[in-house]
Amino acid sequence: MSAALPATLLASINQDRLWQRHADMAAHGAIPGPRPDRAGVNRACFTAEDIAARQMLVGWATARGFEVSQDAIANLYIRRRGTESSRAPIVTGSHMDTQPRGGRFDGIYGVLAGFEVLEALEDAGIATVAPVEVVAWTNEEGGRFAPGTMGSMVFAGQKSVEAFAEVRDTSGVRFADALAATLAATPAPITRPLPGVVGGYVEAHIEQGPRLEAAGARIGVVTGIQGMRWFEVDITGETAHAGTCPVGQRRDALRSAHAVVSALYDVTRDPEDTLRFTIGRFLVDPGSPNTVPNRVHFTIDMRHPDKATLDRLADAIPATITAAVAPCTATVRVTNASAPMVFDQQVVDRVEAATKALGLPYLVMPSGAGHDAGYVARLAPAGMIFIPCERGVSHNEAEFATPQDLTNGTRVLAATLLAMAGVV
Ligand code: HGY
Numbered sequence: 001m002s003a004a005l006p007a008t009l010l011a012s013i014n015q016d017r018l019w020q021r022h023a024d025m026a027a028h029g030a031i032p033g034p035r036p037d038r039a040g041v042n043r044a045c046f047t048a049e050d051i052a053a054r055q056m057l058v059g060w061a062t063a064r065g066f067e068v069s070q071d072a073i074a075n076l077y078i079r080r081r082g083t084e085s086s087r088a089p090i091v092t093g094s095h096m097d098t099q100p101r102g103g104r105f106d107g108i109y110g111v112l113a114g115f116e117v118l119e120a121l122e123d124a125g126i127a128t129v130a131p132v133e134v135v136a137w138t139n140e141e142g143g144r145f146a147p148g149t150m151g152s153m154v155f156a157g158q159k160s161v162e163a164f165a166e167v168r169d170t171s172g173v174r175f176a177d178a179l180a181a182t183l184a185a186t187p188a189p190i191t192r193p194l195p196g197v198v199g200g201y202v203e204a205h206i207e208q209g210p211r212l213e214a215a216g217a218r219i220g221v222v223t224g225i226q227g228m229r230w231f232e233v234d235i236t237g238e239t240a241h242a243g244t245c246p247v248g249q250r251r252d253a254l255r256s257a258h259a260v261v262s263a264l265y266d267v268t269r270d271p272e273d274t275l276r277f278t279i280g281r282f283l284v285d286p287g288s289p290n291t292v293p294n295r296v297h298f299t300i301d302m303r304h305p306d307k308a309t310l311d312r313l314a315d316a317i318p319a320t321i322t323a324a325v326a327p328c329t330a331t332v333r334v335t336n337a338s339a340p341m342v343f344d345q346q347v348v349d350r351v352e353a354a355t356k357a358l359g360l361p362y363l364v365m366p367s368g369a370g371h372d373a374g375y376v377a378r379l380a381p382a383g384m385i386f387i388p389c390e391r392g393v394s395h396n397e398a399e400f401a402t403p404q405d406l407t408n409g410t411r412v413l414a415a416t417l418l419a420m421a422g423v424v
């Protein structure tokens with residue numbers, strides 16, 4: 001199967017339509033950014049904004065005659081038939097949920113690039129042998145309900161939907177209840193089996209880092225994803241009066257948390273700056289100015305490309321916390337763990353061949369960010385395509401990608417999907 005894009009399909013990929021769909025989607029959860037043309041998005045999993053985005057996507061899909069469906073964790077599927085409908089579909093997609101102060105491209109670009117390929121195939125009148133599907137994965141970010149990548153994890157058979165039922169957001173809403181409401185509000189039948197059925201997968205995504213821009217490359221041919229470990233830590237002390245209780249008699253959860261966090265930063269110091277160690281959420285209770293805190297809750301996100309190094313450092317976290325937390329106590333829970341993974345070489349080669357055929361400068365590189373492709377790869381050959389984002393900024397309202405880069409990535413995606421699905 002040639003890596004070149006048929007001329008009719010190349011001509012049918014519509015940059016203005018793709019750009020406009022990003023603008024339409026960004027309206028669901030729009031938040032101000034540093035400039036009017038750098039406005040962000042806050043569209044957490046299963047919020048009204050997420051549901052509105054899902055309803056919009058279903059509307060677009062049905063208007064083009066594509067089949068829509070969901071599975072029990074609300075992964076949303078858009079299917080364009082192939083000539084051999086019994087073949088396992090060739091799948092693309094990404095996520096629609098965002099960080100609380102997210103951008104207009106993280107995740108949604110992969111959904112809209114895939115949808116643009118389906119539309120362009122329709123416009124060009126090209127039939128594929130295998131069906132081609134776009135999937136919007138549930139809860140990739142994990143900001144509202146932890147952990148992230150729940151939809152692709154369940155699709156890949158790594159977890160059951162029930163395993164996440166009792167997860168609650170910070171206002172106490174159960175995942176199961178928000179899921180039920182979303183399934184009911186999305187006009188797509190819940191017909192898809194779990195684990196999912198997939199013949200091959202390619203995901204387009206912004207790089208979310210500075211390497212492509214620094215190298216002057218327009219495409220990232222992604223080789224794999226680094227490993228990740230998430231923890232939730234709860235430090236417990238005792239509330240006391242801020243004016244009367246001697247410091248020496250306190251069980252001050254914040255003072256202990258300070259000692260714990262300092263110890264964690266010390267033990268994870270990496271002169272080569274390869275380890276990624278982040279404390280992203282830090283909550284102090286009761287949060288009253290004149291009461292000694294009795295509880296601190298914080299999260300840890302650790303990542304590294306080498307499994308042994310990640311395991312060694314992550315395994316040291318609980319003991320480091322225990323050694324520094326006195327006179328308070330601590331509980332430490334692992335809430336997400338994924339080993340470093342490599343994508344199927346044939347898919348990586350197809351992405352590279354498609355990029356070369358389009359004459360686009362590219363970089364072969366691993367992904368620092370986690371993605372749904374990491375789980376889908378456990379079921380079928382998978383790969384990813386990166387495009388640059390301005391200054392590598394992401395998980396930030398200022399996140400930006402140019403219309404041309406969005407189109408370049410979509411062209412590489414179209415060629416790769418065609419090579420995998422077969423053309424009649
Ligand atoms: O956290 C991640 O790596 C992904 O961007 N959600």
Ligand code: MN
Nearest residue numbers: 095106107140
């Ligand atoms: Mn993402």
Ligand code: MN
Nearest residue numbers: 099106141395
């Ligand atoms: Mn993200």
